[in-house]
Amino acid sequence: MGRAPCCDKDNVKKGPWSSEEDAKLKAYIEQYGTGGNWIALPQKIGLKRCGKSCRLRWLNYLRPNIKHGGFSEEEDNIICSLYISIGSRWSIIAAQLPGRTDNDIKNYWNTKLKKKLLGRRKQSNKIHRSSSSNQDPNDHQPIGSAPDDNQAYQGLSNSALERLQLHMQLQTLQNPFSFYNNPALWPKNIHPLQDKMIQTMQTTSTGNPSFLMQPLLLNPQPTNEQSVDDLYEQPAQQDYSGLEVLGISQLSDGSAPFGTRHDLMDSHSTIVAKGNGNNGDVQPVSNFQGEPDEFLNNKTAGYAQGDQMGDQVLDCFKDGLIWWPTELDANSASSNSWDSASVLQSNGGVLGL
């Protein structure tokens, strides 16, 4: 059953508001308030506008103490941190910034802040690619993956990717001396599906050496005799029940002695989880076949048959990614995971904007 339209669209004016309309609306609301009914309000004051439009105009523009533009660095940090933590829930983010509207923050993020953070990496990545190869980035085929897989992965949600990328960047900045600065500890066993995530992320990111994430993989290391295919042929029949998802880890390129394997991987990331049932180790959720968004939104459809990702795992993502700081000490890590609250409590400028 369809819903009746909120107003008669034929008799409603659209487009930019005139100063007269603004004055009428402002004067009425300041004197009488909204009366708790936006739909009826335009009729009361003789405005040929939809009630929703009036509400939006008031909330985003006419309301007292609204600030426009001129976002401070502190506000940038808050927006970034909250976006990484909770995603595009602009109303919640706006609630942390007095005088700012969700619409304003949303626009600011989409037009400026996002580019400020990600654009530099995009540009440097472009330079890197053009200098090393004329290959179309979209043609870059991960080892061991089928073309169809790659195509499917191009559908990754921008929002999810951005959050993952920013997570990684933040994590790195917070832990400049962490695991990934010790290449000898870097794992090599990356599943093709992890590769695909990375490939997708690479098309929108990095080249910036700070775009790093500490890896949390404890899978067996390949020997020099093992081929890449050998690694990927390891069965993905792991039992993920009872695992706690920690986040997405990533390896960087650079001077790490990865040999031919590393040459083929600029960077890698994977969804990792801390076991509390099997062996207690951190391990990759390597056969996740869906989008990060599906992870974040507690959807299990993307998992291959045989996976047993429990609600406990998915709830971790639902409430925001949880990152362990540096080492694999789960006890210390649990007290260092950060959410929106901890982010807000952290010192400003951590993003280096």
Added chain:
DNA sequence: AAAAACGACAACCGCTGCGTT
């Protein structure tokens, strides 16, 4: 100088959640 491309911002649209009847 003109057209195209781009960027910033305002506003709209459609969906969801919730209270009321």
Added chain:
DNA sequence: CAACGCAGCGGTTGTCGTTTT
């Protein structure tokens, strides 16, 4: 309990000014 109406939210589109070609 279902239907309805509303506010609120987030994604998308429209518009206008600026920059680039």
